[in-house]
Amino acid sequence: MESFHKIPQLMCKTWLLTFHDYGQGQIMDTKKLGPDGPEVSALGLGTWSWGDRWYWGYGDQYGESEVEAAFQTAVDAGITFFDTAEIYGGGEAERLLGKFRQQIQTPIQICAKYVPFPWRVQSQAINAAVQGSLNRLQVNCIDLYQVLVPFNFLISQRTLFQTLATEVQAGRIKAVGVCNYNVEQMHQAHQLLAEFGIPLVANQVRYSLITRQVERQGILAAAKQLGVTVMANSPLAQGFLTGKYSPDQPPKGVRALDSRFRRANFEKRFPVIDLLRQFGKTHGRTMAQVALNWLIAQDIIPIPGAKTAKQARENAGALGWSLTPDEIAALEAASRPWL
Ligand SMILES: NC(=O)c1ccc[n+]([C@@H]2O[C@H](COP(=O)([O-])OP(=O)(O)OC[C@H]3O[C@@H](n4cnc5c(N)ncnc54)[C@H](OP(=O)(O)O)[C@@H]3O)[C@@H](O)[C@H]2O)c1
Numbered sequence: 001m002e003s004f005h006k007i008p009q010l011m012c013k014t015w016l017l018t019f020h021d022y023g024q025g026q027i028m029d030t031k032k033l034g035p036d037g038p039e040v041s042a043l044g045l046g047t048w049s050w051g052d053r054w055y056w057g058y059g060d061q062y063g064e065s066e067v068e069a070a071f072q073t074a075v076d077a078g079i080t081f082f083d084t085a086e087i088y089g090g091g092e093a094e095r096l097l098g099k100f101r102q103q104i105q106t107p108i109q110i111c112a113k114y115v116p117f118p119w120r121v122q123s124q125a126i127n128a129a130v131q132g133s134l135n136r137l138q139v140n141c142i143d144l145y146q147v148l149v150p151f152n153f154l155i156s157q158r159t160l161f162q163t164l165a166t167e168v169q170a171g172r173i174k175a176v177g178v179c180n181y182n183v184e185q186m187h188q189a190h191q192l193l194a195e196f197g198i199p200l201v202a203n204q205v206r207y208s209l210i211t212r213q214v215e216r217q218g219i220l221a222a223a224k225q226l227g228v229t230v231m232a233n234s235p236l237a238q239g240f241l242t243g244k245y246s247p248d249q250p251p252k253g254v255r256a257l258d259s260r261f262r263r264a265n266f267e268k269r270f271p272v273i274d275l276l277r278q279f280g281k282t283h284g285r286t287m288a289q290v291a292l293n294w295l296i297a298q299d300i301i302p303i304p305g306a307k308t309a310k311q312a313r314e315n316a317g318a319l320g321w322s323l324t325p326d327e328i329a330a331l332e333a334a335s336r337p338w339l
Contacts, residue, residue: 029078029319031301034201035227037175038143040081040109042296043319044303045074045312046233047082050096051089055254058089062307064096069309071100077316080106083204083231083303085113085148086133094136102138110137111144111202111231111303113179114164121154123163130167146177146204150185157185158192165196177202179233183222190226200228207232207300209241209272209291209335210260216339220298232295235302241291243273271334279327285317292318294331 029042049056050067058067074080084093094112101108112133114126133142145167147160167173178189181203190200203223205214211234214220223230236242239251240260247263250256259265276287283290288304292315295302306312323331 031229033144033175033177033229034199037199037201037229038109040143040301041079041319042301043079043292043316044081044083044111044231044301045070045079045315046303046305047084047093047097048088049305049307050084051092053089056307057253058092061252066308067096068100070306070312071097072104073309074306074312074316075104075106075108077313078319079312079316080108081111081301081303082108083111083233084137085115086129086136087113087115087148091132091136094133098136098138109143110139111146111177111204112137112142113146113148115148116151116153116155116160118151118153123155123159125155126160126163127167130172134172141172141174143174144177144202145173145175146179146202147181147189148179150178150181157188161189161192162196165193165198168198169196175199175201177204177228177231179204180206181219183218186219186222186226186228190228200226202229202231204231204233204303206234207295208235208237209276209294209331210237210269210338212335212339220300224299230300232300232302235292235295235304236288238305240269241273241276241287243277243287268337272331275327275331275334279323279331282327283321283323285321286314288314289318290323290331293321293323294328297323297328 030039031042032039049058052058082097084097086094097110114129145164164173164176168176176193176198178186181189186203193200205219207214220230238255239245245251245261247261247266250261276290280287280290292302292304296318304315306315
């Protein structure tokens with residue numbers, strides 16, 4: 001009888017353990033993109049590493065079963081917003097995402113991206129790119145379609161956004177966004193789409209505690225003023241902010257060449273790393289969760305990449321709790337050199 005009474009206690013302990021290990025339960029936090037765009041989870045998952053052999057080493061340390069587990073774990077934790085692009089893994093990331101999506105009942109939201117290659121000289125090339133992504137993703141409509149870089153080449157921004165507006169009107173795209181656009185380019189994109197009654201809902205930029213240039217460049221302030229949601233890519237500085245890498249233990253592959261891992265540069269970032277560790281201890285969270293929570297506190301949607309279930313689960317634990325205003329301010333002060 002006595003042991004029977006212990007069952008709820010044990011269950012509670014197990015749940016707390018899970019909570020402590022990964023810091024999450026079912027996450028329900030959502031955000032609207034732009035003024036009235038699709039509703040997405042307040043944290044996304046980036047799929048650049050899915051199928052990418054050259055940069056991330058897909059097929060070596062991890063493969064399809066690991067990224068499928070990352071997908072399933074994220075969805076189970078309430079992370080239903082997935083960022084992908086036609087070029088990730090030569091289309092493999094979209095193919096995998098499309099395949100995994102077929103196997104679940106839960107609706108997910110997908111952000112796909114158009115690359116303005118110089119040989120794409122006519123608006124039909126944009127229509128063909130949208131069709132390619134729709135096919136690989138096995139969907140009839142893409143929730144958010146973003147222009148990956150602000151290159152003009154032979155297609156003007158006017159033709160580009162006019163064509164994307166017609167894709168929205170045709171129902172093949174729900175909302176339009178951009179990536180890596182500066183203040184002026186974002187204003188222009190916003191204006192061009194407005195001519196067709198279509199809002200610019202998002203600008204995706206490189207933003208983390210050690211990559212804060214977008215603040216100095218006024219991009220965050222301009223996005224706020226225009227009602228454009230900011231999505232943060234590489235929010236963990238490609239693993240740097242998880243605390244698992246050091247000059248003696250740099251990441252493998254192309255990232256090993258990243259100058260941030262050279263001893264002198266790495267040591268300059270110690271104060272940020274120390275605070276992530278300290279605040280992680282206070283809240284029973286990991287450094288990655290603290291780094292992502294800091295971005296969420298700035299009203300940003302981070303889209304950390306995840307290759308495994310463990311990473312997806314851990315990153316989902318950035319939601320559902322908050323750093324204190326003093327902790328947010330301390331991280332801001334320590335990371336000021338990277339403004
Ligand atoms: N629009 C653009 O121009 C653009 C540019 C870059 C990225 N993106 C998007 O943004 C997403 C995220 O950026 P990113 O992948 O460059 O960088 P990131 O999210 O800062 O870092 C992702 C990498 O960090 C490691 N990691 C992630 N979670 C971890 C955890 N909890 N614990 C330990 N290690 C962890 C993994 O690599 P290891 O295990 O190998 O360390 C993972 O691949 C991309 O997937 C892509 O969708 C867009």
